[in-house]
Amino acid sequence: MKKILMTGAAGGVGTFLRPELRDRYDLVLSDLRDIDDLHSNERFVAADLADPDAVFSAAEGVDGIIHLGGYAVEGPWPTIRDANIEGTYNIYEAARQHSVKRVVFASSNHTVGFYPRTETIDHLSVPRPDTRYGVSKVCGEAVASLYADKYGVESMCVRIGNVAVKPVDARRLAIWISPRDLARLIGIGLDHPEIRHEIVYGVSQNQLGWWDNRNATRLGYRPRDSSEPYAEDVLAHAPPEDPDSIATRCQGGNFAISESGGDPSKPDQPQ
């Protein structure tokens, strides 16, 4: 069994993924927060991603890394810089120093959140980040590219839509991914023999949507879930959307208009 370091394992996405992955991989779970419900095949190691020594120790002896850790919404620049930019750099540096072959990087749809929803984009589309958070994910993709070209650390960068048990609003009907579809995609990222540096979208087989995910299909991704069965219910309960608002027009939704992680109820806090 491959030994895989999962950063940010105590977070929402990590919590969804652990049961999907622990039968297939020996998991080293890392986070700032403790994880106390460990199963067989799971071990915990505390690590602050901004601390290169802690990241170096966590990555010792692993075959691959699933890098979920960091700050997952918009935030002040120092927070984003330390957790996401320094943190991701530290992960790739640790991978290089330990000769870890493969990294799956949890990138985000917010790397491209300023594209209009009327435009279909793909893995080759130029980034249009909607937040400092999105900028940090673009930076992570760039670090992944550098480390593939220069040092042979192979990466799959997954521009994750929204991971949840089910889609919660009209925008999420387009970008939703089920935990088990994400686990399938991450499995490809860890095990596919011919990955060097790839960008794919982390999305289920939704009928609505604005991403051409042919790069994931080429690598063998066949999502089994779809937002479609939830669509009628979600749309019946969704608050009315202003068609002229930037949040409604942009793929990134509220991230495109807010300084506070897409939550319009919070005041803007430019740093």
Ligand code: 15L
């Ligand atoms: C993300 O990248 C965030 O990490 C997550 O919290 C969601 O807000 C998601 O995007 C989204 O766009 O719904």
